[in-house]
Amino acid sequence: MNISFSRLIAKVGLKRPGVAEGVGMLAGVVIDAVLADPRRGHPVALFGTAAAEVEKRVYGDGRARGVLHVALCVVPVALLGHAATRPGDPMVRAALSAAATWAVLGGTTLGREGAAMAELLEGGDLAGARERLPHLCGRDPSGLAVPELARATVESIAENTSDAVVAPLFWGAVAGVPGLLTYRAVNTLDAMVGHRNERYERFGWAAARLDDVANFVPARITGLLAALGAPLVGGSTRRAAAVLRGDGHRHPSPNAGRCEAAFAGALDRTLGGVNVYGTRVEHRPKMGEGPEPSVADIRRSVRLARAVGLAAAGLAVLAAVRGSRGRKG
Template sequence: MSCADRAVALVIASMFLDWLLGDPRWLPHPVVAIGRLVAALERLLRRFVANERFGGVLLLVLVVGITAGTAWGVVRGAWLLHPAAGFAVEAALGWTCLAARSLHGESGRVAGAIARGDLPAARHALSLIVGRDTEALPEPEIWRGAVETVAENTSDGVIAPLFWLMIGGAPLSLAYKAVNTLDSMVGYKNERYLRFGWASARFDDLANLVPARLTGVLMALAAPLIGLLGRNAWRIMLRDGRNHSSPNSGIPEAAAAGALGVQLGGTNSYFGKPVAKPVIGDPLKPLDAAAWQGAVRLMYGSEGLILLFLGFFVLRGVTVP
């Protein structure tokens, strides 16, 4: 099996494991270990490194290096033991980088609570997957939070890990997850992390530069195949893709907003302070259960296009460069 063939098989196997098994709560997850490593190294570096920017650079290098190095050692050892063991271990590690089924399930708890008429439970479920204040959100805003989370994380939690998995196997995909975890933990623009988290935030922007745009394209291509608005997805992505504080997150959110015919963005509250953000998309349709269901279909449709693309090359016997 060539390196390209192995990469294709690895991506397909990891994708199916995620679809079948999701993220079992009893299974130790590498991202949890990465989070603990970040917290431990932050305490150490803040204690011994006076310059916050330099300490933040060291944190980025150490966390990503330790994560990738450990993953490479585990995978390499398994491959040396036996090719079947090597592939199984690498596919399992690749599976832990993907979050399609988990994202579906977590956002589904929000939808389920609204369907039962239990808005307090819906707000609590939403608070577990977004950073904004949720205590007083009305139903349409709860739906907006759920749709935005699925749209944004289709890139961060699905397409981007698959992209890096195909390029560099499980070690590179886990390195990406380390960068993503660093950004979620120290990439804040507040007094504590403005300087210390700068390197992690900028590197996360760089790591998502291509995957976010690939996600937007996949969403626009998938939309008409699953009964959504394909032309509108392209139009809104090109028009509103930059209406976001992140250079990347606006792309998949705009593609999803266009495909669904809804308007995302607007004012959110963080720690009791309202933060006004540009709107994305046009309010052609309401933010409701149908919008959330469409966002989930769009996530799986985008992932399915990658599977179809890889399957085409496998069946044709063409190796991916």
């Protein structure tokens, strides 16, 4: 039977809006799983370089300057994403969706960093683990012992499962390529300037608040999926859900607490405590009822994060495809 390529596309429904994007998102997830992040020339790193240049030109110790910085960095990215996915060849839309999804996802790299920390600590390489920790979070590792390094790693994996995996997939399902790119721009700016220190307390306010809004729903999806996945790491869904409900709101971040609480409950461990960021010391509330994380719990948290990521990918692709029904191409 001789079926032309264009007829095949029509047969599988790729011409419907949302289907091409959903297929592309699925391809992007697979590419991320195989290739992870490139060591050089990553699109997000290039955006960060550009954002830093904009910061040099507009910085001022005030919220208005911070709002301007966010607008100058985020709006062009959103417009670029919109322009790139105007109605056209469905194969091109699928390819662009795949490329954008791969560019914004960080789940595979997150898992590899967690595994690297576990390997270093399992081998007794405390100095190597301290040197590696900044790949995951901004805490000062110089004075951290093995238990604190394990806790920092588990907490970072929990939070970044939302930031690097669930949130971009959520916004990709909601708004396609513009959603993927815009979310990553917002999240990257928050990582760059959304800090509570003398330089960024006011200038970074807009980036931090916008990131809070962008992650509000994804963080709660992450918490729910982590609770549902608890049996995969020897935990209880009921216990994880209880910790999520009881402790998730106690974290100073409106979003990170949901992720960390769910992971704490799923792993049956207690997270939270004293965190040192340079000269700033934060006392985080305890979440969970079990012992503090051990080195073995790092690999468990990686397995849970991967399960959450796979579930989120499936839901995002399904939402994108189902959302195409009833819309005209």
